[in-house]
Amino acid sequence: MDKMKAPENGGNKSKKIADLEPERKYDEGEFLTTNHGLRINDNQNSLKSMERGGTLIEDFILREKIHHFDHERIPERIVHARGSAAHGVFELFDPISEFTKAKLFTETGVQTPVFVRFSTVAGSRGSTDLARDVRGFAVKFYTEEGNYDLVGNNMPVFFIQDAMKFPDLVHAVKPEPHHEMPQAASAHDTFWDFISLMPESMHMIMWTMSDRALPRSLRMMEGFGVHTFRLINAEGASHFVKFHWKPLLGVHSVAWDEAQKISGKNSDFHREDLWKAIESGNFPEWELGVQIVPEADEFKYGFDLLDATKLIPEELVPVRRIGKMTLNRNPDNFFAETEQVAFNPGHLVPGIDISNDPLLQGRLFSYSDTQLSRLGTHNFQELPINRPVSPVHNNQRDGHMRHTINTGRVSYEPNSLGGGCPYQAKASEGGFTSFPERVDGHKIRTRSKSFLDFFSQAKLFFNSQSDAEKNHLTDALCFELGKVETIAIRERMVKLLTHVDKGLAAAVAVYLGISIPEDRDSSLNGSIPADADPADYQPVESEGAIEKSAALSMENTIKDTIKTRKVAMLVADGVDESSLLAMKTALEAAGAAVELVAPKLCAIKSANDTEFPIMKSFLTTASVLYDAVYVPGGTSSVASIASEPDAIHFLNEAFKHCKPIAADSEARQVLKETYFAKKIPAETSDADVLKTGIIVGDTGGNIADHFIKAIALHRFWDREKPDKVPA
């Protein structure tokens, strides 16, 4: 027996896809059958005692069909229930063998298959994509050394420091138990009651109240491993590591008003965007980055690396980009793949190990435990989407729904009857060995004092935001706390905010009509061990904390592409064909997707009688579903659009949400009907494009170039407060 045999097709780029192939069912040309393969002769009628007679219990075909149907649903995930996923590949371009022996991060030229599931956290499976929430970003790498799961979020920190508080956090944010409301929302009393008593959550609250909680697309958000992990190299040396996913399209968000409207217009907005991008060959891409900290620097930064409410500012430890992930295939079946996939932070490969982060440690128990109740049996690892591409051989046996037919009489080790197989692997043979961290102390149920800095990084985050981002964050707190009915909770929150920024606390207090607290509140609660002196557990601040970090503001993200952005063109009969086509061609050449939106769904005719099919009308779509709007010329088209209230609302809303708007000079008349009529530049210059995002010009001039530049900038947030319009 060759126990060192290389895994079949290990690392082959299509291995996982090929692996799934025998599991896929194609029905073309096949007869309809029962589950045991009997061909069905009548799928329309149950078996009856006579025409118009009662149904016979002997109808085993009907019983099987209904019996299977009755059990189609399984429990949804307790958190992260609403998700969407895709297959893809990861390819390393900068090996880090000096830090890890994981083949995934040392061998270039290998395409490792991945399956990635994005999710919201609080809402149920059928809730909306655009909830204000953290997004899950879970990646399963099918490596030749076994599955490696990086189960992260789109925010680099978390609400709590210790797994002990997770059920409390989740109970607080989920719909309130007496009436199961509100769905997929944190704006209610129980959430803020808990948060106002958990000062350690303040950094994460800054993130969840920021625009990061409202991604424009799943393809335009970052991912983070959150915890500090370990990398172990071939010599057994350990380095701490934080993982980052950087989207190549940049990090972009929508406005809160827009998010709420999208939830009504298309609650599958993110899911559909991901699906369509992949179907159209616009494969989403991220680079994987690592921040590496030598063991010797563990205590260098003034905060504890084991504390999941802290990030390592990129100014202190730069992110080294080592590989690229591309999502290139949609799942074939939502249930079999997206719903049944089971991630686990404890799915590691040699060269990657966990740290003592008490949140991470709790997660190691939770995932397989919850999957047992969700998927019904410990054999969920055998489901096609969960099976590794590397061989599985062990003495674990039986259980509900076992797929594997283990052969032979030996299911124990050591054995002689099976030739000693399966063998243990030495480290040199790829066997996993845990990092032999020295442990020398007393068993204790406590919070390390090095975790007591609750506010330095909340401040760092707030201070690093642009003015527009600060406004959004302030508005978000006003909205959320404005929905809280218990005044004492609002007051406690405002007191906590004073620790982050007095101006922020004051703005929220004024909005809520409560007095601005003078004293900073230093009350703490659950973080204090029951028998400890609270004086020992006062918040502290990191020494030498940096004031600002450019990487924390989305203002500084990539803004050089309009690839996959959606542009609406408002058209009617009589549209000027050249004005429409010149812009459409330019936008599509730059990678954007253009949709014609008209008063009705019937085809329109241009001024010179060319017919354009119309797939979207003002009834079936809305400006919140687009990134930018263009109004082409053509006398009668312009007149129809100018007199169509829904078209004017479309433009007003696009303006309110700070989107680029362009019009052919002939369509200036349409913009005059809007609330932003006074803001329209007489002629658009480069400087105007950067400032206003409103572009008017002649076809043949540089209107298309200007519009493309403006769309790449994404949003003109600065227009929001001074130029507020009712829409």
Ligand code: HDE
């Ligand atoms: Fe999770 N988390 N989590 N979590 N988590 C689950 O596992 C849990 C935490 C994350 O698309 C559950 O299979 C505990 C941090 C993602 O299938 C459950 C604690 C981070 C997903 C669970 C945390 C995450 C989950 C529910 C604190 C970012 C969705 C269903 C100790 C690093 C994965 C399931 C998917 C899912 C437990 C905290 C990310 C209950 C106990 C921090 C992306 O096991």
